[in-house]
Amino acid sequence: MKFGVIVFPGSNCDHDAFYAAGNNLGEKAEYIWHDSATLGDVDAVILPGGFSYGDYLRCGAIAKFSRVMNAVRNFARDGGLVLGVCNGFQILVEAGLLPGALIRNRGLKFICREVALRTETADSPFTCAGAKGEILRMPIAHGEGCYIADPRTLDELEAEDRVAFRYVNNPNGSLRDIAGILSKERNVMGMMPHPERATEALMGSSDGLVVLKSMLQAAVRA
Amino acid sequence: MSAAAITPEIIAQHQLTPGEYQKIVSILGREPNYTELGIFSVMWSEHCSYKSSRVHLKKLPTRGKLVVQGPGENAGIIDIGGGYVIAFKIESHNHPSFIEPFQGAATGVGGILRDIFTMGARPIAVLDSLRFGRLDDPQTGARNRRILSGVVAGIAHYGNCFGVPTVGGECIFDPCYDGNNLVNVFALGICRKEDVFYAKAAGIGNPVIYVGARTGRDGIHGASMASAEFTEEAKQKRPNVQVGDPFMEKLLLEACLEAMQTGAIVGIQDMGAAGLTCSTCEMGSRGEVGIEIELDRVPQRATGMTPYEIMLSESQERMLLVADKGREEEVFRVFRKWGLEAVEIGVVTGDGKLRVRHHGEVVAEIPNRELADEAPLYDRPHTRPLKPAGETPALPAASTAQDSLPALLKSLDLCSKRWIWEQYDYQVRTNTVAGPERADAAILRIKETGSSIAMALDGNQRYCFLDPREGAKLAVAECCRNLATVGALPVAATNCLNFGNPERPEIMAQLVEAIEGMSDACRFFDTPITGGNVSLYNETLGEGVHPTPVLGIVGLMKTAAPVTIPFKNAGRSVILLGGTGSASPAEMGGTQYANVLLGGLWGVPPALDMEREKRVQDAIREIVAEGLAESAHDLSDGGFAVALAECSFGPAEIGAQVDLDSDLAPDALCFHEGPSRIVISSANAAAVAAIALKHGVEAPVVGVTIEKEIEIRQRGERLGGWEVSALRAAFERSLESYVQSTGAE
Numbered sequence: 005m006k007f008g009v010i011v012f013p014g015s016n017c018d019h020d021a022f023y024a025a026g027n028n029l030g031e032k033a034e035y036i037w038h039d040s041a042t043l044g045d046v047d048a049v050i051l052p053g054g055f056s057y058g059d060y061l062r063c064g065a066i067a068k069f070s071r072v073m074n075a076v077r078n079f080a081r082d083g084g085l086v087l088g089v090c091n092g093f094q095i096l097v098e099a100g101l102l103p104g105a106l107i108r109n110r111g112l113k114f115i116c117r118e119v120a121l122r123t124e125t126a127d128s129p130f131t132c133a134g135a136k137g138e139i140l141r142m143p144i145a146h147g148e149g150c151y152i153a154d155p156r157t158l159d160e161l162e163a164e165d166r167v168a169f170r171y172v173n174n175p176n177g178s179l180r181d182i183a184g185i186l187s188k189e190r191n192v193m194g195m196m197p198h199p200e201r202a203t204e205a206l207m208g209s210s211d212g213l214v215v216l217k218s219m220l221q222a223a224v225r226a
Numbered sequence: 227m228s229a230a231a232i233t234p235e236i237i238a239q240h241q242l243t244p245g246e247y248q249k250i251v252s253i254l255g256r257e258p259n260y261t262e263l264g265i266f267s268v269m270w271s272e273h274c275s276y277k278s279s280r281v282h283l284k285k286l287p288t289r290g291k292l293v294v295q296g297p298g299e300n301a302g303i304i305d306i307g308g309g310y311v312i313a314f315k316i317e318s319h320n321h322p323s324f325i326e327p328f329q330g331a332a333t334g335v336g337g338i339l340r341d342i343f344t345m346g347a348r349p350i351a352v353l354d355s356l357r358f359g360r361l362d363d364p365q366t367g368a369r370n371r372r373i374l375s376g377v378v379a380g381i382a383h384y385g386n387c388f389g390v391p392t393v394g395g396e397c398i399f400d401p402c403y404d405g406n407n408l409v410n411v412f413a414l415g416i417c418r419k420e421d422v423f424y425a426k427a428a429g430i431g432n433p434v435i436y437v438g439a440r441t442g443r444d445g446i447h448g449a450s451m452a453s454a455e456f457t458e459e460a461k462q463k464r465p466n467v468q469v470g471d472p473f474m475e476k477l478l479l480e481a482c483l484e485a486m487q488t489g490a491i492v493g494i495q496d497m498g499a500a501g502l503t504c505s506t507c508e509m510g511s512r513g514e515v516g517i518e519i520e521l522d523r524v525p526q527r528a529t530g531m532t533p534y535e536i537m538l539s540e541s542q543e544r545m546l547l548v549a550d551k552g553r554e555e556e557v558f559r560v561f562r563k564w565g566l567e568a569v570e571i572g573v574v575t576g577d578g579k580l581r582v583r584h585h586g587e588v589v590a591e592i593p594n595r596e597l598a599d600e601a602p603l604y605d606r607p608h609t610r611p612l613k614p615a616g617e618t619p620a621l622p623a624a625s626t627a628q629d630s631l632p633a634l635l636k637s638l639d640l641c642s643k644r645w646i647w648e649q650y651d652y653q654v655r656t657n658t659v660a661g662p663e664r665a666d667a668a669i670l671r672i673k674e675t676g677s678s679i680a681m682a683l684d685g686n687q688r689y690c691f692l693d694p695r696e697g698a699k700l701a702v703a704e705c706c707r708n709l710a711t712v713g714a715l716p717v718a719a720t721n722c723l724n725f726g727n728p729e730r731p732e733i734m735a736q737l738v739e740a741i742e743g744m745s746d747a748c749r750f751f752d753t754p755i756t757g758g759n760v761s762l763y764n765e766t767l768g769e770g771v772h773p774t775p776v777l778g779i780v781g782l783m784k785t786a787a788p789v790t791i792p793f794k795n796a797g798r799s800v801i802l803l804g805g806t807g808s809a810s811p812a813e814m815g816g817t818q819y820a821n822v823l824l825g826g827l828w829g830v831p832p833a834l835d836m837e838r839e840k841r842v843q844d845a846i847r848e849i850v851a852e853g854l855a856e857s858a859h860d861l862s863d864g865g866f867a868v869a870l871a872e873c874s875f876g877p878a879e880i881g882a883q884v885d886l887d888s889d890l891a892p893d894a895l896c897f898h899e900g901p902s903r904i905v906i907s908s909a910n911a912a913a914v915a916a917i918a919l920k921h922g923v924e925a926p927v928v929g930v931t932i933e934k935e936i937e938i939r940q941r942g943e944r945l946g947g948w949e950v951s952a953l954r955a956a957f958e959r960s961l962e963s964y965v966q967s968t969g970a971e
Contacts, residue, residue: 013565014473016389020656023673053654055387058473114382114649145386145651201656206671206787 005223006032008046010076010092012067013038017053017090017200024200025050029216038070047223048085049076051092053145053198063106063148064094073099083226085129085219086192090146093184093194102187102194103161104153110177114147118208120172121183121197125165128186129222130193133214140211142202144175149196151178151185161185168193232263240267241454246602253596261533261582262590266597268447268500268538269507272762275601278728279760282741290754292717300341300425300495301415302756304718306782308675311422313347314414316355316683316722316778318761322467323409327376331409332384332470336542338413339388340496343479344545346423346486347415350655351670352385354395354411355683355722355776356646359404361638361964366404371965373407380470381411382649387472388479392650393661394668395683399638402687405766410722410759412683412778416672423486425495425505427513427548427574432492434506434517434572435554437561438478438544440527441502444468445540455727455765474543474566481564482545488560490553497544503537505546506572507580510594517594518581519572533582533589548574608734611694611773616828618811625892627938627946630823631867632956634897637822640864641960642875660788666711666860671785678785680714685776686863688816689831694736694773695743696831702747703839703901704862705779710843711858711904712789713850714781719748721758721777726770728762736773737762744775750836753779789850791859792876798856798931799911802866802903803849804842805924806888809898818864819897832900838923839902845921846904854906854914861903867896867938867946869905871953874936879950882907884929885939892945896938907931 007025011018018035026033036043038056043049057066067073073095080086080101088096096102109115123131123138134140153161158180161167169184176196184195199212237247240263250258250266258266272278288296294311295303301315319334335352342349356377359370385392390413427434445468485491493513495505502524510517521536531539549557554570561568575581580597582590634640647662659678660669667680684705690697706716721744726733748755764771793800814820815829849855857876861869866886874881888895908914911927918925937947 014387014476016387016476016654020654023656054389055473055476058387058471060473113379114386114651116651116653117648143653145653147386198653201653203656206659206785207653207656 005047005220006034006045008034008036008043008049010036010049010051010072011038012056012070014056014058015052015054017198021050021052021200024203025216028203029213029220031220036072038072040072041075043075043079048087048219049079051088051095053090053092056091056095063091064098067095068099080192083191085222087130087219088194089198089200090196093196094148096192096194101192102185103157104151106148107150107152108148109150115175116143116145117175118143119175119197121169122172124167124170127165128168128190128193130215130218131168133218133221139172140214141209142197142199142212144197146196149176151182153179169195232257232260240264241271242267246270249602253593261537262592264534264538265503265590265592268503269597270601274500274504276760277601278604278606278762279723279737280603281605282738285741285745286755287745287749288754288756290718290752293754293756295756297757300344302718302720303345303422304756305419306672306675306677306679308677309419310416310672310675311419312414312416312679312780313342313345314412314720314780315341315757316410316412316720316776317759318722318724319409319411320406320724320761320764323377324373324407326467327373328380329469330467331377331380333468333542334409334411335381335384336470336472336475337498338411339390339475340498342413342415343482344425344494344496345417346421347417348483349390349413349415350657351414351681352390352392352411353668353681353683353778354381354392355685356395356397357403357408357774358399359407360399360401362967363401370404375965377409378646378649384470384472386651388476389654391652391654391658393652393658393670394681397643397646400687400772402772405769406764406771408724408771408774410776412720414681416674421486423491423494425509425512426493427509427515427517428492430515430574430576432548432551432574433554433570434519434574435547435549435557435568436524436571437547437566437568439471439474439541440525441536441539442527442541443531443535443539446535446538455763468540468542470542477564477566478543478545481561481566485557485560488556490550490556492548492550494545494547497546499540501538501540507594507598509546509548510580511598514578516575516577516579516581517572518575521582521584523569523571525567525569533584537582606728606734607731608738609731611735611739612732614691614827616815616826618815618828619824619826621811621814621891622893623891625945627867627892627896630893630897631871631946631948632953634818634822634864634868635871635953636956636960637818638964640818640868642958643961644958645961645965660712660790665788665790666708667714669712669788676785678783680709680712680781680783681778682708683776683778684708685774687772687774688821688827690740690775691772691827692816692829692831694739696834698740698743698775699747700831700834700901701775701777702744702751703834703836705777706751706753707843707860709779709781710847711860713847714783715847716751716753716779716781719753719755719777719779721755721775723760724764724771724774724776725762726765733770740773740775747836789855789858791873792857793873793880793882793907793931794856794876796880796931796933798907798909799927800882800884800929800931801906801908801911801914801925802928803846803906803918803923803925804903805926806886806895807898807900807903808890809894809900814894814898817897817899819893834901841921841923842902842904845918845923848917849906849914854908854910856909857907859905861905862899865897865899871936873905874950875954875957879934879954880931881934881936881950882929882931883937885942886928887926887941892940895940896945
């Protein structure tokens with residue numbers, strides 16, 4: 005399987021996603037420059053964390069106009085797997101590929117800490133290698149990670165089993181403790197915690213591998 | 227403006243002495259014009275020229291078998307094997323962060339990061355040593371809280387966005403920093419050995435290229451501001467502080483590293499203190515060539531800037547490089563890709579001069595070497611170091627540990643700094659094996675080599691105020707001990723010397739003695755100083771900071787699961803490597819016990835026996851390498867009882883029951899800060915004892931780990947007992963409650 009890691013100006017978790025997929029999962033990975041019109045022959049796309057375009061205007065608001073995002077939209081429309089982590093989640097939300105918005109943390113401060121996540125559904129290409137109810141430990145590192153949406157959208161997400169992860173102890177004020185959500189077609193996922201940082205015991209946790217392994221399983225099946 | 231006559235008042239405004247002005251006249255063979263005067267004034271400022279400290283800095287050891295580059299470049303470089311080197315340095319941004327905490331600290335991070343990547347190394351770690359006035363002081367507390375919050379937010383803003391993990395450091399509070407907080411930032415980067423770049427111009431006729439952000443009017447005379455005491459007018463200096471853009475810096479990093487790979491770059495230097503002036507004349511001087519530039523070509527973000535302003539601006543995120551003639555386009559292509567400006571502004575010449583043109587006319591012409599390297603040197607008079615006057619009081623005969631331990635754990639210096647470090651991304655780049663407060667040193671694995679490095683920052687202004695020479699030695703010893711405790715071998719150091727006004731002989735004496743003490747200790751522990759920074763004039767209205775030399779030391783180690791501070795299992799032996807030690811009442815004067823509980827500072831710092839210290843470090847390294855330590859933590863501020871409590875603050879809240887065999891008064895036993903001691907928990911006390919014996923180090927088993935509680939006895943008599951969870955709550959919540967305490971400013 006080949007993962008494509010998008011590099012926006014200001015992405016800074018691109019190396020980490022590349023390393024997690026390439027070394028710790030042991031699959032192929034390649035970088036895709038933000039100016040690229042196509043995604044090449046990748047099987048899945050990762051929008052990594054960081055501060056694309058300096059987070060100017062609003063996190064993710066400028067990145068959505070990158071040329072590569074047209075390709076990402078088309079890829080998603082055709083059923084391709086798209087994972088957005090942290091700033092990647094913010095970009096997916098700004099690009100309209102996922103509903104809701106991410107605003108400043110409740111405490112108005114950047115928070116870097118390991119958190120516990122509850123897997124809310126195993127019925128997705130990002131969680132199928134795990135189990136519903138399973139607790140995963142992985143870090144968060146964000147200043148704008150408070151997930152909000154109107155009540156109808158939140159109800160819909162829940163009714164359609166599209167909440168992928170919830171925080172066990174909500175660190176940032178996210179509504180209904182939401183840490184990660186799926187698109188309607190379930191092939192796009194955004195999450196604020198960093199699974200790529202938790203892919204080897206030496207870094208404190210390998211629980212994040214579940215997400216990458218799920219993507220691998222789903223891609224092989226497809 | 228540049229036509230203005232140079233009057234004695236203008237010379238004085240530029241902080242140049244009449245003697246220095248005469249030297250300028252003799253170098254030029256004529257009177258300088260206004261622009262030239264400005265250029266000399268920043269290059270010959272204390273900050274850029276080290277004119278008061280250089281004669282003493284020469285005493286420091288700078289060579290070693292792993293040292294690839296010592297002082298004199300943008301950063302020191304050491305060989306870590308496997309074809310890779312690391313570049314690292316510590317720098318201060320004290321004055322700017324007092325005036326404008328957020329931007330002052332942010333640009334401090336930006337400046338040191340550029341020093342690292344200008345050498346071709348990708349920054350992979352930052353640590354900070356921060357010092358503030360007390361947060362609970364009725365007069366200054368509100369301001370100090372504002373400065374702390376601003377500095378931390380500034381560091382977080384810059385480092386997090388740039389994508390470098392902030393993995394450790396220290397944060398100390400003392401009234402001596404009320405008018406002068408300290409912000410010392412350490413950065414470290416990695417590079418292939420053959421890819422190191424130097425800040426040296428070469429090749430007559432080669433183009434000089436300006437890259438990065440545009441030049442504005444910000445930060446003019448920043449270097450000079452950092453070379454003077456603060457007065458009532460300090461706030462008017464706000465325009466001297468620069469504004470940072472970490473996104474621009476991130477682009478500059480990626481573009482520079484990529485451009486370096488083209489092979490078309492000859493030399494490169496960042497524009498930090500003294501901006502375009504410093505980068506041109508230093509690169510020219512190092513390469514023994516001249517540099518001629520045309521200011522009209524310098525990208526500017528303000529209109530109508532004078533040559534004086536352009537040359538002295540300290541706008542951030544700018545670099546100057548020399549490329550191979552004919553290969554400019556290869557360099558430009560990379561910068562275009564990253565959306566950055568790159569403009570040819572001049573040429574390398576053979577006449578050794580910095581020649582600056584504006585609208586075609588020469589507005590400054592100065593010999594590079596004299597400007598960059600011939601600044602006046604002062605062997606300033608130094609007498610006896612200024613010391614505190616405190617008398618040694620009578621210490622309690624009965625144990626106060628029951629109440630003293632919780633009081634110490636929630637004191638500003640000893641409490642958890644989680645409120646600070648959670649605002650930093652300490653994991654980005656996924657190399658952080660041990661981040662803040664997990665182990666005695668920060669540990670990073672190096673993906674490229676398969677090995678790991680450990681880093682620690684240490685300084686103790688209380689010890690140094692009592693005795694700068696011994697205090698500096700103790701800082702080196704503790705820093706090395708921190709590395710040894712995680713199993714690393716210390717190999718090289720960087721230093722940041724924060725002192726008051728060197729024109730006062732008793733302050734100069736502090737500086738001289740601290741450098742000499744540091745020099746002795748660095749020689750002894752085989753940790754050459756590969757670079758660093760001197761920050762003088764940390765004074766406001768005649769009140770200086772205590773002498774604060776800060777050491778940053780790097781160690782090498784194998785990659786393995788880290789030996790961290792907390793006890794892991796109940797029923798393990800608690801071993802006090804180095805023994806219970808001793809302390810006279812005079813030696814209690816510099817401790818946190820004296821500070822927090824008695825509000826005093828007296829006597830002498832704890833006695834250090836460097837031979838013994840080395841044996842303890844050799845022993846712990848071997849114990850860790852053999853996998854015998856389940857946990858390890860060195861004894862420092864707060865002594866044994868505080869260290870023991872910190873060992874119990876793991877997720878499992880495993881405490882300990884200990885019984886110490888000692889003649890010391892009970893409080894001295896619990897809280898003295900005698901060095902060369904480490905508390906270990908082990909399932910194999912016999913094996914630990916055997917290693918300790920081999921190194922000639924005491925290693926008494928003082929107790930056993932137990933669930934949820936701590937109890938300390940002395941020869942059977944109970945000195946105190948505590949629930950771990952209660953102590954931990956005090957320790958972890960304290961800083962946040964100080965920050966949020968009464969009355970915003």
